[in-house]
Amino acid sequence: xxxxxxxxxxxxMVTTLAACGGGSSxxxxxxxxxxxxxxxxxxxxxxxxxxxxxxxxxxxFKKRNxxxxxxxxxxxxxxxxxxxxxxxQYAFANVTSLLLAQTKGLPLQVIxxxxxxxxKEDADFAGIVVPPSSKIxxxxxxxxxxxxxxxxxxxxxxxxRAAIEKDGGDPSKVKFVEMAFPDMPAALASGKIxxxxxxxxxxxxxxxxxxxxxxxxxxxxxxxxxxxxxxTSKQQAQKDPKLTADFAAAIQEGLQYAQDNPDAVRKVLQxxxxxxxxxxxxxxxxAFPVKINRESVETMSELMVKYGMADKxxxxxxxxxxxx
Numbered sequence: 001x002x003x004x005x006x007x008x009x010x011x012x013m014v015t016t017l018a019a020c021g022g023g024s025s026x027x028x029x030x031x032x033x034x035x036x037x038x039x040x041x042x043x044x045x046x047x048x049x050x051x052x053x054x055x056x057x058x059x060x061f062k063k064r065n066x067x068x069x070x071x072x073x074x075x076x077x078x079x080x081x082x083x084x085x086x087x088x089q090y091a092f093a094n095v096t097s098l099l100l101a102q103t104k105g106l107p108l109q110v111i112x113x114x115x116x117x118x119x120k121e122d123a124d125f126a127g128i129v130v131p132p133s134s135k136i137x138x139x140x141x142x143x144x145x146x147x148x149x150x151x152x153x154x155x156x157x158x159x160x161r162a163a164i165e166k167d168g169g170d171p172s173k174v175k176f177v178e179m180a181f182p183d184m185p186a187a188l189a190s191g192k193i194x195x196x197x198x199x200x201x202x203x204x205x206x207x208x209x210x211x212x213x214x215x216x217x218x219x220x221x222x223x224x225x226x227x228x229x230x231x232t233s234k235q236q237a238q239k240d241p242k243l244t245a246d247f248a249a250a251i252q253e254g255l256q257y258a259q260d261n262p263d264a265v266r267k268v269l270q271x272x273x274x275x276x277x278x279x280x281x282x283x284x285x286x287a288f289p290v291k292i293n294r295e296s297v298e299t300m301s302e303l304m305v306k307y308g309m310a311d312k313x314x315x316x317x318x319x320x321x322x323x324x
Contacts, residue, residue: 042091055254114228140169159217
């Protein structure tokens with residue numbers, strides 16, 4: 001069973017336990033007044049989550065009496081279990097992880113946008129690269145080859161298959177191997193993999209090493225594709241709706257600040273990753289829209305079924321908060 005599916009299936013067994021007491025931000029029942037609420041938020045240390053660090057740095061949480069502790073995760077495969085079990089009150093994950101969790105009956109609710117594709121081919125924050133000597137020049141050329149993605153059966157794989165199909169190729173003829181983003185540039189250099197799907201800052205690292213971009217797959221999957229979002233458990237949202245609303249409002253303020261201040265994004269990125277100033281200055285930033293592009297999430301849910309990554313179409317309306 002794929003890595004993402006295993007924890008999601010197992011979590012169905014702990015959902016009841018979480019509902020019985022997990023996910024409490026503290027012992028009080030309200031986030032009103034001057035009381036400060038402490039919350040843990042799971043977030044993968046990539047450029048996508050810069051807005052939450054900026055929101056903390058700029059005091060957007062503090063002015064709402066929220067003390068945020070950001071816990072670094074490896075992605076949705078860790079963030080979803082963390083929220084369901086109550087280890088995190090809130091977390092960041094890509095929409096595919098959350099849509100898949102929804103089909104498994106996990107009680108999750110998306111409360112705020114996270115990041116999105118720029119929508120610009122050859123100028124996005126993610127893409128498929130191949131070694132300098134590769135004869136592959138486009139997504140269709142990946143037929144019969146192996147591509148590294150950070151999680152199998154997830155957003156990278158969907159975007160690659162969609163890009164192959166748009167190029168007139170057969171998306172079923174590509175193979176995937178799971179590999180952590182930081183390991184991909186070296187694997188490309190050694191010939192261990194034939195192609196890799198990367199996001200920033202690893203995307204720029206790979207291109208600076210001479211690897212060639214063959215497809216901005218997220219940009220071609222859907223216009224202005226919503227990639228990542230912030231979410232919580234339905235139990236947490238119902239237990240403390242004001243805290244959840246305030247947390248989402250602080251995130252939205254952080255998103256707007258990030259969109260308006262790209263230099264601040266590049267600077268804060270250096271505080272939670274190992275990226276150096278020159279590299280931070282060179283990367284392509286994602287878009288940070290305040291609102292989720294629901295149409296693009298619907299497209300992703302349809303592609304998940306089309307490419308065999310979900311047994312049934314995820315219920316987008318059940319997952320997304322109406323204000324997100």
